[in-house]
Amino acid sequence: MTSSVAEQPKPDRYEEILSAAAECFRQQGFAATSIDTVARYLGSTKGRIYHYFPSKMDLFNVVRDRGMELAFEGVMPGYQAKTGPVERLALMAHGHVVTMIRYHAFMQVLLDGLRMRRYGATTEFQREALERHLAQRNEFERMFREVIEDGMGAGLLREGEVSFLVQSLLVAINGPVFWYVAREGDDEDKYTRIADEVVGFAMSGFGVAWTPEMTRNLKTETGVEV
Amino acid sequence: MTSSVAEQPKPDRYEEILSAAAECFRQQGFAATSIDTVARYLGSTKGRIYHYFPSKMDLFNVVRDRGMELAFEGVMPGYQAKTGPVERLALMAHGHVVTMIRYHAFMQVLLDGLRMRRYGATTEFQREALERHLAQRNEFERMFREVIEDGMGAGLLREGEVSFLVQSLLVAINGPVFWYVAREGDDEDKYTRIADEVVGFAMSGFGVAWTPEMTRNLKTETGVEV
DNA sequence: TTGACAACATACTCGGTAGTATGTTTGCCT
DNA sequence: AGGCAAACATACTACCGAGTATGTTGTCAA
Numbered sequence: 001m002t003s004s005v006a007e008q009p010k011p012d013r014y015e016e017i018l019s020a021a022a023e024c025f026r027q028q029g030f031a032a033t034s035i036d037t038v039a040r041y042l043g044s045t046k047g048r049i050y051h052y053f054p055s056k057m058d059l060f061n062v063v064r065d066r067g068m069e070l071a072f073e074g075v076m077p078g079y080q081a082k083t084g085p086v087e088r089l090a091l092m093a094h095g096h097v098v099t100m101i102r103y104h105a106f107m108q109v110l111l112d113g114l115r116m117r118r119y120g121a122t123t124e125f126q127r128e129a130l131e132r133h134l135a136q137r138n139e140f141e142r143m144f145r146e147v148i149e150d151g152m153g154a155g156l157l158r159e160g161e162v163s164f165l166v167q168s169l170l171v172a173i174n175g176p177v178f179w180y181v182a183r184e185g186d187d188e189d190k191y192t193r194i195a196d197e198v199v200g201f202a203m204s205g206f207g208v209a210w211t212p213e214m215t216r217n218l219k220t221e222t223g224v225e226v
Numbered sequence: 227m228t229s230s231v232a233e234q235p236k237p238d239r240y241e242e243i244l245s246a247a248a249e250c251f252r253q254q255g256f257a258a259t260s261i262d263t264v265a266r267y268l269g270s271t272k273g274r275i276y277h278y279f280p281s282k283m284d285l286f287n288v289v290r291d292r293g294m295e296l297a298f299e300g301v302m303p304g305y306q307a308k309t310g311p312v313e314r315l316a317l318m319a320h321g322h323v324v325t326m327i328r329y330h331a332f333m334q335v336l337l338d339g340l341r342m343r344r345y346g347a348t349t350e351f352q353r354e355a356l357e358r359h360l361a362q363r364n365e366f367e368r369m370f371r372e373v374i375e376d377g378m379g380a381g382l383l384r385e386g387e388v389s390f391l392v393q394s395l396l397v398a399i400n401g402p403v404f405w406y407v408a409r410e411g412d413d414e415d416k417y418t419r420i421a422d423e424v425v426g427f428a429m430s431g432f433g434v435a436w437t438p439e440m441t442r443n444l445k446t447e448t449g450v451e452v
Numbered sequence: 453t454t455g456a457c458a459a460c461a462t463a464c465t466c467g468g469t470a471g472t473a474t475g476t477t478t479g480c481c482t
Numbered sequence: 483a484g485g486c487a488a489a490c491a492t493a494c495t496a497c498c499g500a501g502t503a504t505g506t507t508g509t510c511a512a
Contacts, residue, residue, distance in 0.1 A: 013459085031257035034499055046501085047461050056500065115404070158430060164423040167405040168398050172431075175397035178341070197390040204384060205398075205431040239489085260469055272471085273491050282470065455512090462505070468498090475492070481485090 014052050017042065022063045022105035029112060030060055060113070061129045067103070067110030068136050074099030077224040079143050085151035086208055087218055092144065093173045093202050094215050095224075097195035100176045102188075108177045141166060151206070158207030165206070172202045240278050243268065248289045248331035255338060256286055286339070287355045293329070293336030294362050300325030303450040305369050311377035312434055313444055318370065319399050319428050320441050321450075323421035326402045328414075334403045367392060377432070384433030391432070398428045 020041045024033045035056055039045050053059040078091025100107050114137055116130070145166050151157035176194060196212035203210035218224070246267045250259045261282055265271050279285040304317025326333050340363055342356070371392050377383035402420060409416075422438035429436035444450070 029255055029257060031255055035501085036499070045461055048459075050501075051458085051460060054501095160426060161419075161423045164420060165427055168401055168424055168427040171401035171404055172394050172398050175394055178397055179393040194390060197387045198394055200386060201391060201394040201431040204433055205427040207430055207435075209433075261471090262469075271491055274489075276471075277489060280471095453512105456510090458507105458509085460505105460507085462503100464503075465501085467500090470497090471495085473492100473494075475490105477490080478488085480487090482483100 013048070017049055017052055017059070018063060018066065019105070021059050022066075022109055025060065025063060025109045025112070026105040030109075030116070035059075057126055060109075063106060063109050064113045064129075064133060067106040067113075068133065070099055070103045070106060071096070071110065071140065072136075075140070075143065077222075079147070081218075081222045081224055083218065083222060084156070085147050085154060086156045086203075087214075089144075089147045089151060089157075089206075090199055090203055090208075090210055090215060091218060091222070091224055092147065093169070093199045094195050096173045097176055097198045098188075098191050100174060101180055101191045101194060104177065104180065104182065107174075111174060111177055141170065144169065148206070156208070158205075168205065169202055172205070173198060239274070243275055243278055243285070244289060244292065245331070247285050248292075248335055251286065251289060251335045251338070252331040256335075256342070261285075283352055286335075289332060289335050290339045290355075290359060293332040293339075294359065296325055296329045296332060297322070297336065297366065298362075301366070301369065303448075305373070307444075307448045307450055309444065309448060310382070311373050311380060312382045312429075313440075315370070315373045315377060315383075315432075316425055316429055316434075316436055316441060317444060317448070317450060318373065319395070319425045320421050322399050323402055323424045324414075324417050326400060327406055327417045327420060330403065330406065330408065333400075337400060337403055367396065370395065374432070382434070384431075394431065395428055398431070399424060 017038070021033075021038050024038045024041055027033075028037070035046050035049055038059075039049055042048065049059070053062070074095040075092040076095075078088050078093075078095050081088050081091055114133060145162065148157060148166060148169070149162060152159060152162070175198060180194065193212075196215065199215065200210055200212070243264070247259075247264050250264045250267055253259075254263070261272050261275055264285075265275055268274065275285070279288070300321040301318040302321075304314050304319075304321050307314050307317055309317075340359060371388065374383060374392060374395070375388060378385060378388070401424060406420065419438075422441065425441065426436055426438070
């Protein structure tokens with residue numbers, strides 16, 4: 001290693017740019033955001049950004065990739081928990097809502113990007129990235145669908161047209177991305193309380209009465225950390 | 227009147243352009259859609275569009291205005307129905323879902339536009355339009371909140387943090403705009419079935435078991451047409 | 453001390469786009 | 483028949499923004 005102080009003045013430009021881009025894309029959308037916009041946000045010029053990212057599209061894709069990673073990290077603990085389908089569903093939903101709020105910018109950009117499917121992706125590279133994201137989105141949906149079908153099969157969840165119910169659940173737990181606005185003093189505790197409320201609504205939508213305490217107990221039992 | 231055939235070749239260019247714009251804005255978003263794009267979609271040139279609309283922003287605003295009108299039309303019958311809060315809520319939700327699917331393009335553009343609040347609206351005209359839309363959105367939310375609070379006060383709806391519950395309900399019934407994709411042969415009947423399912427989920431989220439038949443009966447009783 | 457390279461900033465190119473200015477056609481009125 | 487205006491199309495301008503080419507500075511290694 002070079003020196004102990006050498007690690008301090010290295011603010012990881014790459015991550016810095018990534019976060020700035022996520023915030024700009026979130027505020028104005030992909031098309032309306034110029035590279036210069038992101039540069040201004042950083043207090044720098046285009047040179048810096050193009051030094052780390054080959055193109056605007058590439059930068060966008062990396063933001064979305066990061067968003068996808070975070071989304072999966074949010075639901076995985078619940079998905080892999082060794083309990084019943086109802087409990088797993090609640091844990092997955094709760095983890096997802098917290099993720100949506102905590103990584104607000106990345107998640108909003110991610111959802112925005114998924115709606116770009118109709119956008120005529122010109123180059124084959126773009127198309128490849130698009131296909132990959134859609135495949136991951138489908139896998140994400142599949143995980144929820146699987147747990148929900150398990151629950152219905154066991155008679156624990158309200159019956160209904162599964163495809164529509166899955167979508168309704170997903171938009172509900174994606175919801176905070178659309179309506180949550182960061183307030184001064186909002187901390188992880190606040191995130192949890194919002195998640196409790198949203199999960200309560202979503203689980204109730206499946207005919208299950210679910211309380212915040214049940215989430216809390218489950219987390220200590222199964223060792224799932226937020 | 228001039229002649230009987232004279233009404234045939236007057237396809238109401240204004241409405242034609244409006245629908246085309248809604249569809250283009252929906253597919254690519256406001257920023258990524260050029261006036262030439264809309265013109266190509268119409269099989270014409272910019273000349274036509276600028277003959278009817280002074281600017282791109284104005285065209286966008288008219289699309290959003292129309293979307294707002296349709297949204298209010300969708301929920302008003304339920305809101306004004308002379309029944310209990312639970313029934314009114316169900317009718318409002320049902321009407322809204324059907325509206326979201328039926329006027330898919332307009333509604334998606336509307337929701338997109340509402341997220342542009344952070345976008346630095348340059349001219350005072352734009353800002354005025356923006357404020358107007360936000361006010362209408364708030365009024366829309368208020369109507370739902372009012373009915374929900376009525377229902378909770380009467381002990382008919384599950385208790386909870388109202389603000390979060392309202393938002394959760396709204397994203398759920400807005401949901402189809404995000405996940406519904408038009409299929410060959412989808413008709414009003416299909417719309418109704420989707421709405422039944424979504425409303426079932428949403429009402430269940432408030433702890434109310436709600437069936438499609440209840441919606442059907444209510445509509446004949448109160449004379450609410452779809 | 454002198455390359456050499458990372459890490460940018462600056463200056464430029466070039467295609468796309470909003471908006472405008474100016475034809476051109478087609479009824480319609482008189 | 484001739485004028486006029488609606489309803490466009492065409493041609494043009496001015497600017498913005500993605501990407502590139504080139505300049506500048508600091509740092510480290512030999």
